[in-house]
């Protein structure tokens with residue numbers, strides 16, 4: 001892959017719907033064989049970025065190249081897109097579905113059959129080709145959804161929430177398939193709300209907030225730069241807090257997630273010391289634990305910073 005152009009090279013991309021700016025000066029490069037995790041809250045602009053990459057939203061500024069080509073609409077075979085909604089024909093078998101998608105991608109019948117064998121080998125679907133999609137589990141439907149997107153061997157595979165709604169075993173199987181595809185040289189843009197999946201799978205991740213893609217980098221590097229070896233203390237509650245107790249927790253530096261049942265604090269503090277502070281505030285935790293901060297901790301911090309900036313901007 002040395003010498004191959006980047007699977008995706010986005011530079012200074014801005015885009016808008018009418019007067020509403022949705023992407024702001026986005027830089028994003030994905031090398032062949034690299035899995036990049038695109039993270040961000042609802043409405044951040046992830047779908048708009050995918051639409052721009054696929055040539056369906058015109059940039060106001062900046063450039064997009066897929067596998068070295070700037071005119072993506074003339075090179076649709078360079079991109080494979082597996083949408084979040086399963087886009088398959090339920091009454092057809094896996095093979096029949098894939099034959100339709102192969103032909104739609106512009107492959108001949110012979111090329112389609114070859115591609116089906118090869119892609120189904122990677123996704124461990126060979127023994128199931130005769131099964132009707134409506135009889136498959138959610139995890140297997142998601143596998144077929146991915147295979148349908150790669151029959152034409154795209155340089156860039158875009159996966160929009162590929163593991164949403166599947167159980168843990170199926171998720172692990174899907175993660176392996178994604179890794180296999182990357183090892184074969186595809187650049188993968190993985191859009192996910194599953195921050196644990198992103199941490200395990202992605203060489204680099206980027207946070208999209210209000211149309212800006214920053215920060216981005218390897219998960220470990222981002223976490224080290226933000227938290228510098230500090231611990232995260234998580235306090236789980238089983239009680240409703242009074243206004244005073246909530247204020248107390250916030251003054252100790254805790255922030256709430258999970259509808260106020262889970263409180264998080266970053267810092268090197270002793271559990272005994274904290275337990276004393278909580279007791280004095282009349283708070284009896286169901287559980288207290290330490291862990292190393294993960295991408296979910298970083299996501300929470302970025303969201304709080306973003307909300308703070310947005311509130312200051314509005315004031």
Ligand SMILES: Nc1ncnc2c1ncn2[C@@H]1O[C@H](COP(=O)(O)OP(=O)(O)OP(=O)(O)O)[C@@H](O)[C@H]1O
Nearest residue numbers: 017018020022040041042043044045046047048049
């Ligand atoms: N066709 C459109 N016209 C006008 N505004 C739009 C259009 N599509 C999306 N938007 C707005 O652009 C912003 C970004 O939307 P987008 O769908 O790209 O976000 P997203 O990160 O994909 O969200 P989600 O995770 O909910 O899918 C949102 O505020 C959305 O309301």
